[in-house]
Amino acid sequence: MKKSFCTAFAAIALTCAAQQHVCVNPYTGEAASKDTAPALEIFIPENPAGPAVVACPGGGYGFLAYDKEGADWADWLGERGIALAVLNYTLPKGNCQLPGNDAKAAISYLRENAAALKLDPEKIGIMGFSAGGHLASTAATHYDSAANRPSFQILVYPVISMDSTITHKGSRLNLLGENPTEELVTLYSNEKQVKAGNPPAYIIACEDDRTVPVANSLRYFQALTDAGVPAEAHFFPTGGHGFGKLPGFKYVNSMLNTLSDWLADTVKK
Numbered sequence: 001m002k003k004s005f006c007t008a009f010a011a012i013a014l015t016c017a018a019q020q021h022v023c024v025n026p027y028t029g030e031a032a033s034k035d036t037a038p039a040l041e042i043f044i045p046e047n048p049a050g051p052a053v054v055a056c057p058g059g060g061y062g063f064l065a066y067d068k069e070g071a072d073w074a075d076w077l078g079e080r081g082i083a084l085a086v087l088n089y090t091l092p093k094g095n096c097q098l099p100g101n102d103a104k105a106a107i108s109y110l111r112e113n114a115a116a117l118k119l120d121p122e123k124i125g126i127m128g129f130s131a132g133g134h135l136a137s138t139a140a141t142h143y144d145s146a147a148n149r150p151s152f153q154i155l156v157y158p159v160i161s162m163d164s165t166i167t168h169k170g171s172r173l174n175l176l177g178e179n180p181t182e183e184l185v186t187l188y189s190n191e192k193q194v195k196a197g198n199p200p201a202y203i204i205a206c207e208d209d210r211t212v213p214v215a216n217s218l219r220y221f222q223a224l225t226d227a228g229v230p231a232e233a234h235f236f237p238t239g240g241h242g243f244g245k246l247p248g249f250k251y252v253n254s255m256l257n258t259l260s261d262w263l264a265d266t267v268k269k
Contacts, residue, residue: 020044026087026105029113034066038102039088040109042117043074049081050120051267053154054106054139056087058130058242061099061174064088068244069129069156076245076256080263083119085110089135094177096188103139104148111147123267125152125199130212130242131171133158134190137220140201141193152267153201154259157209157241160216161189168212191216194223200230202262204255206239232262 023041025032032039040054057069064070070086077084089102107124114121128136133155143149159168162176162185176184186192201224205217214235224231236251243249245256 020046024109026102026109029109034086034088037088037090038105040085040106041071041088042083042085042110043071043078044083044118045078045081047081048083048118050118051081051123051125051151051263052083052085052110052117052119053077054085054087054103054110054124054126054136054150056089056099056103056126056128056132056135056139058128058132058157058159060168060170061092061131061134062170063091064132065129065242065244068242068246069132072244073127080260082263082267083117092175094174096175096177096184099135099175100138100142103135104143107139107143107150108147123151125154125267126150127154127156128158129156129244131159131168131175134160134171134175134188137190138188140199141190141195150199152199155201155203155217155220157205157212157243158203158216158220159212160191160220162186163189166213166215166219191219191223194220194227194229196227196229198224198227198229200266201232202259202266203231203233204236204259205233206236206241206243208238209241211241230266232258234258 023034026040034041055070057064074084087106090098092098110124111121126136126139140153159171162172203217205214221233
């Protein structure tokens with residue numbers, strides 16, 4: 001099934017569905033279940049402004065926190081005219097290329113079908129949480145064409161590095177396997193893959209994160225600024241890990257306000 005079917009399917013779904021919602025396989029464009037990878041569940045806002053965000057939920061590359069770090073962001077982004085596309089990516093089980101391929105396919109899919117989905121193909125970004133943040137930063141540093149380069153990146157308490165001294169051990173094991181080569185560790189330590197021309201970044205993490213050390217975000221932010229890539233980072237003293245945008249997170253309003261401002265300045269201008 002070619003992607004021309006996908007465009008027609010998306011157009012029908014957006015016309016008929018009250019929530020302007022569709023779920024597809026990002027490789028083929030065929031209708032898909034959000035519960036079966038790979039799948040891209042797309043939420044188009046009532047008044048789309050053009051940008052879209054591919055959300056990569058976390059879960060240590062072993063499962064996906066699909067709602068809290070994915071679908072639950074649809075309303076907040078939609079209020080700002082930004083479409084959300086939640087990626088149910090393939091869990092790697094040691095095959096490190098699988099999630100990255102899915103992310104590339106998702107970005108390419110949204111660009112190729114931008115007209116039907118009411119999107120601006122120049123404003124297709126990626127957002128990731130925890131291990132999903134590693135996937136998002138992989139997409140932002142390992143792209144191989146203009147079609148799959150994200151326009152911007154949003155990283156929330158992200159895993160960035162595969163360096164054993166700061167990584168999340170479960171994410172590293174699930175992504176790279178038990179005995180990865182040093183070359184593979186370096187390749188997927190994304191703070192070492194930053195280059196000029198990478199997309200602008202917004203990063204948030206907490207200093208007391210005991211699951212994914214804040215050093216991941218600090219090193220990535222430093223690498224971005226060293227390379228001249230626009231980056232904004234917010235580090236809060238408490239909050240731990242996995243807070244999403246839950247009201248129990250003490251700094252949730254500050255996070256959402258700064259992210260809203262960053263989106264307005266960086267993405268929607």
